[in-house]
Amino acid sequence: MKLHLIYFSPSGTTKKTVKNIAEGMSLDEVEEIDMLDKCNREKSYEFDENDLVILGMMTGTRLYGLPEEIFNTLKGNNTPFVSVVMFGNGYYGNSLILMKREMESRGFKMVAGGAFIGQSSLNPNIASGRPDAKDKAIHLDFGHQIYDKVIVNKKLSFDHSLSIDYSRDDTFTKVKCALGTHTPGVSVVMPKFMNELSIGDKCVGCKKCEKRCPVGAIDIDSMTIDRDKCIMCAACINGCPVKAIQMESKKLKKMMTKLETTRSIRREPVVHI
Numbered sequence: 001m002k003l004h005l006i007y008f009s010p011s012g013t014t015k016k017t018v019k020n021i022a023e024g025m026s027l028d029e030v031e032e033i034d035m036l037d038k039c040n041r042e043k044s045y046e047f048d049e050n051d052l053v054i055l056g057m058m059t060g061t062r063l064y065g066l067p068e069e070i071f072n073t074l075k076g077n078n079t080p081f082v083s084v085v086m087f088g089n090g091y092y093g094n095s096l097i098l099m100k101r102e103m104e105s106r107g108f109k110m111v112a113g114g115a116f117i118g119q120s121s122l123n124p125n126i127a128s129g130r131p132d133a134k135d136k137a138i139h140l141d142f143g144h145q146i147y148d149k150v151i152v153n154k155k156l157s158f159d160h161s162l163s164i165d166y167s168r169d170d171t172f173t174k175v176k177c178a179l180g181t182h183t184p185g186v187s188v189v190m191p192k193f194m195n196e197l198s199i200g201d202k203c204v205g206c207k208k209c210e211k212r213c214p215v216g217a218i219d220i221d222s223m224t225i226d227r228d229k230c231i232m233c234a235a236c237i238n239g240c241p242v243k244a245i246q247m248e249s250k251k252l253k254k255m256m257t258k259l260e261t262t263r264s265i266r267r268e269p270v271v272h273i
């Protein structure tokens, strides 16, 4: 069986988690598809029953980033897949449910899934350093269990009902009305105030942010960020070696500071196998 690791991971925690799970499976044939790269989102990928796909996406209670664009590149033919959603110690909402629905409508069959925790890409004081060693042990074990289930026992059933993970007190993620099985789209419509970003004087012109930006919103020659293109995935903020890109929105900064308190209790990964 060939293993395909597909991820959209602006700040790297989803990629790390998906790779840890794969390490736990110890398969020889492994392909990686990094969906941050626009060229990869312009291709189409078709898989069969001898493939196993692990799809990792970040979440902001719903799937975040470019989920629809990514799903539309993928076609399965009764292909087993593992769902991985990453959240920043807050809530993963209906993202596992959405990923299952979208992938199964494209010919995939969910065999396992999990919601995992990564350092918040908007505030490094939330879930700092995660995934850490304790998380990694869970990732490896999850990978091992997938190996036993799918490769050794050839079991493709998934007997879990997935639930919505959401707190009504969470002021940051007011998407409760949109949650549920009849959610119209898969992408979060981001409030406009969120992507007020600036490129500060510390910028050394290395253009790493420009290269990492999945939607081509940054132009370092003119030192501008196109807010209409920006999806606020935070790849630029966390990929800048000198931390020259900053969030400017006072509203967002205030929210993120508040979340340091409400998201201070450590959550653990939730896995379904």
Ligand SMILES: Cc1cc2nc3c(=O)[nH]c(=O)nc-3n(C[C@H](O)[C@H](O)[C@H](O)COP(=O)(O)O)c2cc1C
Binding pocket: 008, 009, 010, 011, 012, 013, 014, 015, 058, 059, 060, 061, 064, 086, 087, 088, 089, 090, 091, 092, 117, 118, 119, 120, 121, 122, 172, 173, 232, 233, 234
């Ligand atoms: C715009 C945005 C919204 C987010 N919303 C949430 C959220 O609602 N709940 C949560 O726990 N984490 C949230 N996060 C944090 C990310 O899900 C978390 O940092 C994840 O690990 C990032 O994955 P990556 O490192 O692969 O980019 C949000 C991040 C961004 C950029």
